[in-house]
Every structure is written in C-alpha cells, then in structure tokens.
Amino acid sequence: MSAEVPEAASAEEQKEMEDKVTSPEKAEEAKLKARYPHLGQKPGGSDFLRKRLQKGQKYFDSGDYNMAKAKMKNKQLPTAAPDKTEVTGDHIPTPQDLPQRKPSLVTSKLAG
C-alpha cells in the first residue's frame, strides 16, 4: 500500500502534464492561475460574474455624497483605491470620479 502511494501521485501529475499538452485551454488556465493565484477563491458568485457585473458604470448618489460631506467637514472623503477594480462600501463616487458624458448633438458620421 505505501509503495503504491508515490506512484499514484506521479500518475496524477502525469495526467496533469498530459492535459496541458493536449488541451490548450488547460494550458491557458495554468497560465492564468500562475499570474493570479487568488482567482476563484472568493466566496459568493463566480469571478466571471463579478468581473462582468463590475464592468458597469459607477453610480453617484447625491444623498450619500451630501451626508458624507456633512459628516466629515474637515476631513477628506475616502477616495478610490489606486486599483479601482472593486468599489467598496466606503468609497462614495464623487462627481469628479464619474466620466464626463455630454449628450451627443452632433449628427452621426454615417449620415455624412
């Protein structure tokens, strides 16, 4: 029994290596895991959904913003972390954070 254990482990490793050779997708997965070791370990919903839902706009809440300004008269509001991938509860988007969007009143160039 004990003699078989090391062999079983190497058989598994062998299969994994084979997978990488025969499956380009698994090779890509290994690449991704090497770059982002913590991927897939967060609870609640898949990383894919998280990334997908995060691609949306940042929301500005005037009520939150004004209340936060009132609470912290002399202090600065918490600003977004340099890595803006997650909007946490503390960060309140300010008008300055939102990308400027003006209504497009110019005629489409397709009609030119």
Added chain:
Amino acid sequence: MAGAGGGGCPAGGNDLQWCFSQVKGAVDEDVAEADVISTVEFSHSGDLLATGDKGGRVVIFQREQENKSRPHSRGEYNVYSTFQSHEPEFDYLKSLEIEEKINKIRWLPRQSAARFLLSTNDDLRINLWHLEITDRSFNIVDIKPANMEELTEVITAAEFHPHQCNVLVYSSSKGTIRLCDMRSSALCDRHSKFFEEPEDPSSRSFFSEIISSVSDVKFSHSGRYMMTRDYLSVKVWDLNMESRPVETHQVHEYLRSKLCSLYENDCIFDKFECCWNGCDSAIMTGSYNNFFRMFDRTTWRDVTLEASRENSKPRASLKPRRVCAGGKRKKDEVSVDSLDFSKKILHTAWHPAENIIAVAATNNLYIFQDKAN
C-alpha cells in the same frame, strides 16, 4: 473556395462571390466612443437598413430604386433619415446612469397583430410591454435571487418566436437557453424547454463557463430552429431537441490557446451576434481583425472575409482570408499573433430576401453584395 452562403430566397447557387458595395462612416484613426455602431438591422422587405450607435443616434438608409440615368446607383443604400434617439440620463432617485447606447433596433411589421415588445436591458429580468401602455409592463421572467451573493447566472439575450407570439427564448451566461410559453403561466420563471449541451467534465477549465456564455440567440425565419453564439462557436438547435445542438460551427477555434490574454484584456467578454440568411441556408457572424465568417448549412462550406478600406473599390471581389493557427504561415495567411483584437465585428445583418449583407466594423458600416445581384 469562392464563397459560402446558400443565398437568400432566389434560386441561388451555393458558390457566391461577395463583392464590396459601399462603406459609410469616417476614416479617422481616432474613433469617438459615440460613433461605435451598436446595432444593424434590415427592415422586413430589406428596402431599409437601420443602424444605432453608442451615442444614441439612429441612421436609416434606403435602397435606391432603379434609375436609368444613374445605372450604378441601383441597389445602393443612401441616407433616408437620422435622429437622436436616446440621450444620456441620470436617474437621481435610483442613482442610476442611463446609457444612451442603442442596444437593439427592431422593425415593426406594417400589418401585424403583434403589439408587444420585449425589453431585456437588465441582466436579471425580462419585461413585456404593450406598445400603447408606457407606464407599466408585465414582468415575465425574474431571476434575481434574494441575496445577490447567490447570483450564479444572468440573462444574456432574448427573442420572440417569429410566428408563435406567445413563445420566447432567453439565454444565460452559463450557456443554457430556456424557451417559455406565456400561455402556460404569467410568470415564466419555469421554462417549457431547457436547452443545454452536455459538457465533458474532464475538459472543464476556469474558462469553460465564460466561453459558454451565450451572447446572442436568433430564431430561424422558419421558426423551426434557433441559433446561439458563444465565444468560440455558433450552434444551431432544433426546437424539438433539447439535449444538444444539431450543428456546431467553429468561428475562431485558434483563440482557445489565447484565452488567458483574452481574459486579461476583457476581449473574452465581447458579445458577438449572429444572423441567418433569408431562407435559413446560411449563417453569418463576426470575429476579430475585422473578419467575419459565413457558414453554408447545405454544403457545410465556410469562408472568412474581411471588411477593410483597402478592399473597397466598387464591385471588388472579396478574397477569402485564412488564419494560421500555428506552424509555418503560408503566403496570404494571417498569424493569430498579428490579429487586431480592437477591430471586432460584433454586429452583422443579412437582407431578408437577397444576398446583400451589412457589416458593422466599429464606426464604419460596410455593405457587400453577391456579384450576381
């Protein structure tokens, strides 16, 4: 191979020769976000062609009638009308930015009993609107969980059946399609049919779910089939068979060995659409590098073509393109590493009766026709 595409409804042969017809839009290198075309749709007769863009504008083109004094302009699409359809809004009450991008344009049939439209702007709900009642709608599908942390899938596309007005389908981010019959229940959370291709568990990877997400679903004109587009393929389903698709066409399988980079640059989330030709004998979808693909369902031939300004002389034939996945690159082949992933063809449309196609390449609209047209 000259070209695939079984043709519209005229007795077309299987070998079509696609030629450049027209291109609309600016030649600028710097494309403004607002100018990116977000939808293309022919009207039911094919005489009108509409585009919508991210800036909320709609442009409608009309096909020119035959004109003896200008013989070359016959069949050309020229601007008929343009207007600002949507403007960006901010809902202060709900703290929501309302995007002005035109997601979809659908032509209303001129004479029809159908007075309803589906709206699926949300990832989680489908609402049914009566065209004359604008302040309320019926909610027919709601997949929002009580706790958002439990969210595992979202709705990605939905469509009404072309002939049975009570039937609709919606696809999910997990690659499943549900068919609902509004006659069986008011709230269609329970489906009548559930389409899913079985997965080989040994080939599952981190990317499996992402690339199986359905970005578009389209019923065939006949109403017997539906087509789904996921990241790497197009699948045709027989509505009477839920267990697996009847056809799978590979769009750009060579991207499977690039999934890591495509995930990092977000391209893996690109939403490609697909379309049928008039008689359902051929299907078309876009890819990267301004390539688009056509599959002939009768001959099983496929072709890759390119929308580019370099090949835009009037009536110039389009040469089939080939991508070299690995190994020695042949002359005229493009290697996978030199593909331009910023040049994506997400939206294409096929004339309902003729071999005329409209292809949106970022901010330019290309129109191609079969030589015989």
